[in-house]
Amino acid sequence: MADLSVNFAGISSPNPFWLASGPLTNTGYQVMKAFDMGWGGAVWKTVGEPVINVSSRLAAIDYGGRRMMGLNNIELISDRPIDDNLREIAEVKRRFPHHAVIVSLMLASDPTLWSDMMRRVEDTGADGVELNFGCPHGMSERGMGSVVGQVPEYSQQITAYAKSGSSLPVIVKLTPNVTDVRMPARAAVAGGADALSLINTINSVMGLDVETWLPDPHVADRGSHGGYCGPAVKPIGLYMVSALANDRRVPVPLCGIGGIETWRDAVEYLLLGAGAVQVCTAAMHYGFRIIDDLTEGLNDYLDRKGLASVQDLVGKAKHRVGDWNDLRLSYSYKTVAEIHADQCIGCNLCFVACDDGGHQCIDRLPGQRAPVVRKDDCVGCNLCSLVCPVPGCIEMQDIDLGLVETWRQRQSRVGF
Amino acid sequence: MIPTDSTLRAFEEVVPPLTDREVHEEALRCYYCDDAPCIQGCPTGIDIPRFIRQIAQGDLAAASRTILDANIVGATCARICPTATLCEGACVRTRDSHPVAIGRLQRAAMDYAMQYVTGAPRLPRRQTQVTGKVAIVGGGPAGLAAAAELLRHGCHVDIYEAQAALGGLDTYGIVSFREPLAVSLWEGELIRSLGATVYLNTHVGTDVAWQTLKDQYDAVVTAVGLGKVPMIGIAGEDLLGVWDALDFIQQSKTDSYPQIAASSRVVVIGAGNTAIDAATCAKRLGAENVRILYRRGEQDMPAYDYEYSFAKQEGIVFEWWTQPVEIVGTTHVEAVRCQRTRPVEGPSKAVVMNDTPSWLMPADIIIRAIGQTKSDALWRLLDIQHQGAVPVVDPHTYETSCHGLYAVGDCLAPSAEATVVTAAAQGKQAARAIIARLEGHSITKQEG
Structure with a gap:
């Protein structure tokens, strides 16, 4: 049995799986139920001056018969009084002293408000706070949420408000709705953030009903952009986590968020540098019960890999993702496709994909089911292997051409 | 006989439509293979692949047009094609899972069209437009397919049908629990x-008169099918x-269902698809005891596997290696005298009767289902080259030895199951040959 416990920025948790701040952490009932079922921590739904919400709130994009590949939400922060939330947080912490209870906060830009709130959170016994600088809808129009996260100076200032006069770990939750996530991240660190969590949801319009021309979701006859999340956003989350994990000016723990549904997703975030992960859409989709598969799967994986603890994964592959300029150029290293004829079912999807959207290097031969790759012309783009419906049928084979040269090395060689 | 509610229920289509959800999944x-093998099949x-993608995108009307564009009797084919040996047999997914249920998806699209599409379907216009008059003799699937193709190329088409409705065997020779009458009648309306x-x-x-047709039309397509059993x-x-199986089925498809008492013992002679249809039809009309007699063995049976399975599910009893030698009765059938058969040694499919004693199988109804009569009478009348009862046709154009006279469909008496x-x-191919010929002396317009 591997050790699944983590210590994230001084916050200990029996496992690295936390519920992300959202509709699923709105009440003590939900968080206690989740802890009973095995979740390691929870970030309480953002507490602030209670808001009035709208209805309806969620919409999803389905793909290939599967529901909710992506989810979008226009619900705002908690619509419950601050007192009620804090009382329930205190109760949860009393009953689950070893679980991580983080309070997500969003307040106006006023140092007194912040210091007052930090004291009240400390009184609950909560393990830390997460500053919601990411919510892209509703609150941002009121000067909070992602408008803070999008302006590094604001991020730094408000982080500093939260840090002053409190010893609670402060996690800053970043918005992905920026051109370079390193800038607000560095600003939060400069403001004193103990850790960062990312990504918050992405600006999105989920779709229109082509019959009624109404957006999804819609409130009466109008819609608004909302926060996009779910399995579809994982690649964006992975990119941003890796960008920060490799940024020397962001020397704080990272909590990975975005499209985590299975233990494999979590392992990817951990390997790229996340010290813990947060899950929202998957638990909203299938319920808290998915935690068993997450912990069991992660444990089996660690055992299989001969690793003793989650910590042995954190950041272990972060150096594998970096600057394009450090990739070996194609005269140095390439891959070529090999179609294994014995596995080919004859759909010709590789052929048409290569011919129309690739580099025209797959041929069909008369009387033969399996198309054939002209290896000399193959640039190793992977497209054929991606469209092939048979796992393993198209193999991308490594060809090391001896010379090791990246763009950066080439430029210095030719004297730029 | 006036059908009872239970008879009507028994004659509802056996294979249920897929639900909307099943269709989507x-x-x-x-x-969506490129140059898909199913198309070749x-x-x-x-x-x-195109019509299935249209279904997946929720455009069933477009899917039905894609089907009708290639096959105007697509609604019939969706029901009675031996898909396992055609499109579905060629589906690449036979190799990694199980084939896509192409036939049932086609039916979903065609059911949609039958229910919701009114008037002529908006089929893509054929680029080549010709002027010409073509007579089609026989309004079965071959004739209808030829007609559709000719019409879409601008021809004037007259269809001569001996029966009271179009559709040929689709209308008169397929039991309605496999293909409801409304389907082939709808195709006629199309x-x-x-x-x-x-x-x-x-x-x-x-x-x-045949001569009138030859004189008055640019081409004549004979799609007259075969004769009685x-x-x-x-x-x-x-x-x-004693019934002819096709008459029996025809009666079950028109207003008067054949009257069969529950106590009736029905014996069907032959084991092709029509025999199965007749046997299951008799069963559904109420006969408790229905037997199929076949002079060869189970593995020689010409009926499709799924037809055989269906017959067994329906409780039809099969008597293999059994040959009827006499039907016994005074005015009405009372029994059939049977004799066991055995295969002749060697590669031939011939059988001989055993020397063992014959026996009487009690029967109230006998249904002959041993194929259809082939005759050379028409070919002789038309002075068409023929081999036995089969006219000789060009394998690409289906033109007979008589210039401008084409023959398609079952009247070509294929050796395999038609x-x-x-x-x-074949109807489509003959039509295209006719169009190519007419093109020589017609205006050709390019589609805008």
Whole structure:
């Protein structure tokens, strides 16, 4: 049995799986139920001056018969009084002293408000706070949420408000709705953030009903952009986590968020540098019960890999993702496709994909089911292997051409 | 007989339509192959991946047009094609899972069209437009397919049909629990909506002279099918209670269901698809005891596997290696005298009767289902080159030795089991040959 416990920025948790701040952490009932079922921590739904919400709130994009590949939400922060939330947080912490209870906060830009709130959170016994600088809808129009996260100076200032006069770990939750996530991240660190969590949801319009021309979701006859999340956003989350994990000016723990549904997703975030992960859409989709598969799967994986603890994964592959300029150029290293004829079912999807959207290097031969790759012309783009419906049928084979040269090395060689 | 509610229920289509949900899920199983093998597997070359993708995208009307574009009797084919040996047999997913249920998806699209599409379907216009007059003799699937293709190329088409409705065997020879009558009648209406002039109850040769057609039309397509079920050639076939299987099925599809008492013992002679249809039809009309007699063994049976399975599920009893030698009765059938057979040693399929004693199998109804009569009478009349009862046709154009006279469909008496889809493909091919010929002296317009 591997050790699944983590210590994230001084916050200990029996496992690295936390519920992300959202509709699923709105009440003590939900968080206690989740802890009973095995979740390691929870970030309480953002507490602030209670808001009035709208209805309806969620919409999803389905793909290939599967529901909710992506989810979008226009619900705002908690619509419950601050007192009620804090009382329930205190109760949860009393009953689950070893679980991580983080309070997500969003307040106006006023140092007194912040210091007052930090004291009240400390009184609950909560393990830390997460500053919601990411919510892209509703609150941002009121000067909070992602408008803070999008302006590094604001991020730094408000982080500093939260840090002053409190010893609670402060996690800053970043918005992905920026051109370079390193800038607000560095600003939060400069403001004193103990850790960062990312990504918050992405600006999105989920779709229109082509019959009624109404957006999804819609409130009466109008819609608004909302926060996009779910399995579809994982690649964006992975990119941003890796960008920060490799940024020397962001020397704080990272909590990975975005499209985590299975233990494999979590392992990817951990390997790229996340010290813990947060899950929202998957638990909203299938319920808290998915935690068993997450912990069991992660444990089996660690055992299989001969690793003793989650910590042995954190950041272990972060150096594998970096600057394009450090990739070996194609005269140095390439891959070529090999179609294994014995596995080919004859759909010709590789052929048409290569011919129309690739580099025209797959041929069909008369009387033969399996198309054939002209290896000399193959640039190793992977497209054929991606469209092939048979796992393993198209193999991308490594060809090391001896010379090791990246763009950066080439430029210095030719004297730029 | 006036059908009871239970008879009507028994004659509802056996294979249920897929639910909307099932249709969607099944459509998503299609890989949308490029140059898909399933298209090669369809004699009419329906663009199957395309229509399935249209279904997956929720445009069933477009899917039905894709089907009808290639096969105007697509609604019939969706029900009775031996898909396991055609499109679905060629589906790449036979190799990694199980084939996409192409037939049932096609039916979903065609059911939609039958229910919701009114008037002529908006089929893509054929680029080549010709002027010409073509007579089609026989309004079965081969004739309808030829008609559709000719009409879409601008031809004037007159269809001469001896029966009271279009559809041929689709209308009269397939039991309605496999293909409801409404399906083939709808296909007939489609042809009318495309512009065909239809002369029903008109038998060419008696009501209209063949020579008149040859004189008045640029081309004549004979799609006359085959004849009645032949006599077995044993005593007692004229007794009351002896049926021709096609007459039996035809009666079940028109207003008067054949009357069969529950106590009736029905014996069907032959083991092709029509025999199965007749046997299951008798069963559903109420007969508790239905037997199929076949002079060869189970593995030689010409009926499709799924037909055989269906018959067994329906409780039909099979008597293999059994030959009827006499039908016994005074005015009405009472029994059939049977004799065991055995295969002749060697590669031939011939059988001989055993020397063992014959026995009497009690029967109230005998249904002959030993194929259809082939005759050379018409070919001789038309002075067409023929081999036996089969006219000689060009394998590409289906033109006979008589210039401008084409022959398609079951009247070509294929040695293998005749299928609707093959007949439709032949009709289409003959039509294209006619168009190519007419093109020589017609205006050709390019589609804008």
